[in-house]
Amino acid sequence: MTQKIAIVTGAARGIGLATTRLFLRESWQVAMVDRDEDALLEAASELTGVLPIVADVAKPDAVRNAIQQVSDHFGRLDALVNNAGVADFGPIEETDFARWRRVMDTNIDGVFLMSQAATPALKETQGAIVNIASISGLRASTLRVAYGTSKAAVIHLTKQQAAELGEYGIRANCVCPGPVRTKLAMAVHTPDIIAAYHDAIPLNRYGTEEEIGEVIVFLCSEKASYVTGQIVASDGGFESTGVGLPSLRGQS
Structure with a gap:
């Protein structure tokens, strides 16, 4: 079997x-x-079976070069995971156009450019695209005017890809992570913020990077061969809930 x-x-x-x-x-x-x-x-040096490629996905020339390197090195492509993103949080009034564009360049333009450049190779293998959006693309929140809007755009772009590329056998799906226990999140989230997230999440905890990765790898696999155009919130139930969860817990 071809790797x-x-x-x-x-x-x-x-x-x-x-x-x-x-x-x-x-x-x-x-x-x-x-x-x-x-x-x-540094990350690649500890792994076997990887090809590190230094590239900014927001730059068309860099994207074309990256895809060419993959073609030259591996000779095929079966899945593209558009995970690169910029997290930028701030009030609408303080988000100037340069700040807005910096988020859009990576979060939506990068997904578009990488997907378009990879499509010819994915046609040959009837491969998969998985775009990483965010729970912030599904529900509005404070301080996320650029970030949340960019992720909502990723969600719709995924549906466009599924609609247009399906005839080639290419599947396109989107994963929307909820709060994830990363080193960065734990460094910047205060105890009050952590408690608020726990109150709002039915599973009552943050997710892990590996839990999100498991969903991504599944969607790229043959096990998901009839799944396309789907938006999967891997968020512990966060997107599904409204007010009242803490009170409900207090009664149990």
Whole structure:
């Protein structure tokens, strides 16, 4: 059986790195794409079966070069995971156009550029695209005007990809992570914020990077061969709930 190849963007850390490791566990090989050269090379040095590619997914020339490197090195492509993203939080009044564009460049333009460049190779294998959005693309929240809007755009782009690329056998799905227990999140989330998230999440905890990665790898696999155009919230039930959960718990 021919070994399968995935591209994972934003692969130097977090969900991207966890997803890379899970692909390797399933005997895939992975092209790890990230613009942070030092972090990428350090992460890749500890893994076998990976090709690190330093590239900014918001730059068309860099994207074309990255796809060419994958083609030259592996000769095929079975899955593209568009995970690279910029997290930027601030009030609408303080989000100037430069700040807005910085988020959009990576979070939506990068997904569009990578997907378009990878489509010819994915046609040959009837491969899969998995875009990583966010729970912030499904429900509004404070301080997320650029971030949340960019992720909502990723959700709709996924549906467009599924509608248009399905005739080639290419599947496109989207994963929307909820609060994830990353080192960065735990460093910046105060006890009050952590408690508020726990109150709002039916499973009463943050998720892990590996839990998100498991969903991504599943959607790229043959086990999901008839799944396309779907938006999967991997969020402990966060998106499904409204007010009242803490009070309900207090009665039990």
